[in-house]
Amino acid sequence: MAQGDAPLQVRTLGSFHLGGAFMHVSGTQQVQMTPVAGALPINLDAAGVFPYGQMYVQFTRLHRPRSPHPLFLWHGGGLTGACWESTPDGRPGWQTRFLRRGLDVFNCDAVERGRAGWSRFPQIYPGEPVFMPQHAAWALYRIGEAGAYVEQPQLRRVHAGSRFPAAAFDAFTRQIVPRWTCNDSLIQAAYDALLAREGPCLLVAHSQGAGFALRAASAAPDRVKALVLVEPGGNPLDDAQMRALAAVPVLIVWGDFIASVPFWAQAFRQAQELAQALERLGGDVCVLDLPARGITGNSHLPMMDTNSDAVADMVCDWFIRKGLLEQERGDA
Amino acid sequence: MAQGDAPLQVRTLGSFHLGGAFMHVSGTQQVQMTPVAGALPINLDAAGVFPYGQMYVQFTRLHRPRSPHPLFLWHGGGLTGACWESTPDGRPGWQTRFLRRGLDVFNCDAVERGRAGWSRFPQIYPGEPVFMPQHAAWALYRIGEAGAYVEQPQLRRVHAGSRFPAAAFDAFTRQIVPRWTCNDSLIQAAYDALLAREGPCLLVAHSQGAGFALRAASAAPDRVKALVLVEPGGNPLDDAQMRALAAVPVLIVWGDFIASVPFWAQAFRQAQELAQALERLGGDVCVLDLPARGITGNSHLPMMDTNSDAVADMVCDWFIRKGLLEQERGDA
Numbered sequence: 001m002a003q004g005d006a007p008l009q010v011r012t013l014g015s016f017h018l019g020g021a022f023m024h025v026s027g028t029q030q031v032q033m034t035p036v037a038g039a040l041p042i043n044l045d046a047a048g049v050f051p052y053g054q055m056y057v058q059f060t061r062l063h064r065p066r067s068p069h070p071l072f073l074w075h076g077g078g079l080t081g082a083c084w085e086s087t088p089d090g091r092p093g094w095q096t097r098f099l100r101r102g103l104d105v106f107n108c109d110a111v112e113r114g115r116a117g118w119s120r121f122p123q124i125y126p127g128e129p130v131f132m133p134q135h136a137a138w139a140l141y142r143i144g145e146a147g148a149y150v151e152q153p154q155l156r157r158v159h160a161g162s163r164f165p166a167a168a169f170d171a172f173t174r175q176i177v178p179r180w181t182c183n184d185s186l187i188q189a190a191y192d193a194l195l196a197r198e199g200p201c202l203l204v205a206h207s208q209g210a211g212f213a214l215r216a217a218s219a220a221p222d223r224v225k226a227l228v229l230v231e232p233g234g235n236p237l238d239d240a241q242m243r244a245l246a247a248v249p250v251l252i253v254w255g256d257f258i259a260s261v262p263f264w265a266q267a268f269r270q271a272q273e274l275a276q277a278l279e280r281l282g283g284d285v286c287v288l289d290l291p292a293r294g295i296t297g298n299s300h301l302p303m304m305d306t307n308s309d310a311v312a313d314m315v316c317d318w319f320i321r322k323g324l325l326e327q328e329r330g331d332a
Numbered sequence: 333m334a335q336g337d338a339p340l341q342v343r344t345l346g347s348f349h350l351g352g353a354f355m356h357v358s359g360t361q362q363v364q365m366t367p368v369a370g371a372l373p374i375n376l377d378a379a380g381v382f383p384y385g386q387m388y389v390q391f392t393r394l395h396r397p398r399s400p401h402p403l404f405l406w407h408g409g410g411l412t413g414a415c416w417e418s419t420p421d422g423r424p425g426w427q428t429r430f431l432r433r434g435l436d437v438f439n440c441d442a443v444e445r446g447r448a449g450w451s452r453f454p455q456i457y458p459g460e461p462v463f464m465p466q467h468a469a470w471a472l473y474r475i476g477e478a479g480a481y482v483e484q485p486q487l488r489r490v491h492a493g494s495r496f497p498a499a500a501f502d503a504f505t506r507q508i509v510p511r512w513t514c515n516d517s518l519i520q521a522a523y524d525a526l527l528a529r530e531g532p533c534l535l536v537a538h539s540q541g542a543g544f545a546l547r548a549a550s551a552a553p554d555r556v557k558a559l560v561l562v563e564p565g566g567n568p569l570d571d572a573q574m575r576a577l578a579a580v581p582v583l584i585v586w587g588d589f590i591a592s593v594p595f596w597a598q599a600f601r602q603a604q605e606l607a608q609a610l611e612r613l614g615g616d617v618c619v620l621d622l623p624a625r626g627i628t629g630n631s632h633l634p635m636m637d638t639n640s641d642a643v644a645d646m647v648c649d650w651f652i653r654k655g656l657l658e659q660e661r662g663d664a
Binding site: 016025047060077135174181208 | 337339340341342343344345346347348349350352354356357363365366367368369370371372374376377378379380381382383386388390392394395409412413414417418422424425427428431441446447449450451452460461462463464465466467468472480482483502503505506507508509510513516539540542543564565566567568594595598599602
């Protein structure tokens, strides 16, 4: 088991932005702004050069990692790297668990999310932001059935046996961020640039992030030593991309209540087909269908569910079986 | 001096969102979204309940901190907590320096910035976002003179003797995020809630963040054991608030080239008046005017300048003089 309450030995921590380009935006508008009451106003020219398409990467490197490769965490749609840091009810998240298991962690915010920043629209992004109301999050993250009743906390009913810390649902929704539907190629390009610069890596990607991870791994299979798809939102790969991906060991993790949302029932089928196709191609693929193994009640957010550490440990044990992570001293 | 390359002994790291409230937004618009190519489309209802006004706090707690109080880092306008993590040219930032000096660090993203997320406008925020072009950042952050020439990297000329890592200016601008001018009360309320929940603290606030810090400290002087205003963007306090603030030790840090920007010349005067007023009230205030002490060349971003560690150490030495931080074993 992990080393409990012993201090983490951290070599370095920090962050960087990477990817994207710079664009000149025209316009004559002046925005006047007073950043602190009583200060002089600042006139900000709306015209000029702006960066766009950059992502944000926060790294925590251990003094003595037990893998030669860092672990990259790629969040799902509507979320940021905050989803891996702590659970909504305040327990240590997967970032801590993976660090304690000996992995350097690179926790990422995709282009347009979180600390990556975002760009003006429609001048740079050709579309409008999309916001997720609480009732949609409740259903899509498979915490409970869809319905307007979710807006009244006292009426919320979780799926029977749910492991999501539902008393912290309001707290969870504070970390949901807007997103656009028009920026997939920018997001992909930045993720690809991250692999080129900081790979090879172990890659854990959640939900929408799994789509970017599948493309990135198939484009640079030598830069991804293992790919963990946590509740993947689909499979965007064509046959040639699938053949390239077959060189990468793949683990697919699923929670419970899949049938409650047609979107997830379809994504589950697509992932089953992905696994079968990789096997036909001679790939190394493992499906960790938690309910099929007797572990029921997980939502779409296993990194936040009450058994989050146990699920992270299953991922680490798979890394160990693949020879990518050393067993801890003192382990059984 | 700090312990160089010895590993940091980290007890816990994680994050949380706090503050704000929930609002029902009406509307009949449905947004259709396909998060991964080939997946079923998701219909997102634009109506529902949304959180707003929350901030983001990322904490790194040491195994053996040398202060009973955590250090809170509050960024300036246009930035996020990323500004403290690493310098744009890839050196460890003030977050690392303060951790190595023995302080637990709470690195914050204000409401509407970075991982705090932001809310739709004009339905929740009654205004438009403001974006900062590169040429405005160059001048306002006092890297060099204002002008459209900044848009051509080969033409950029820094202020004579500048310590800003100007070759990384493009990299720096990737971390600039949009902001609104209509949300000061939301930002303030979340910061006040943070002090109430996690204080007492040592508080380091930069630029626009210093305005929020002054208000927060004057409203809860028992929750702020020391206040460091790094290049404060003004002083929003009235006389009664100033009297409350006089109970808090205050350090004000200034870089160079103040006269190059009227906004900063005015802010500098306001801070001098603040210091004099606190002294008249019997307060404990120290102005660390770096050029006046022979340390020339600092920009508005001393946490990124080439002498960033030295400036952070001056802040730590002031904490030590105030009895708020233990000297390291092995220090002179």
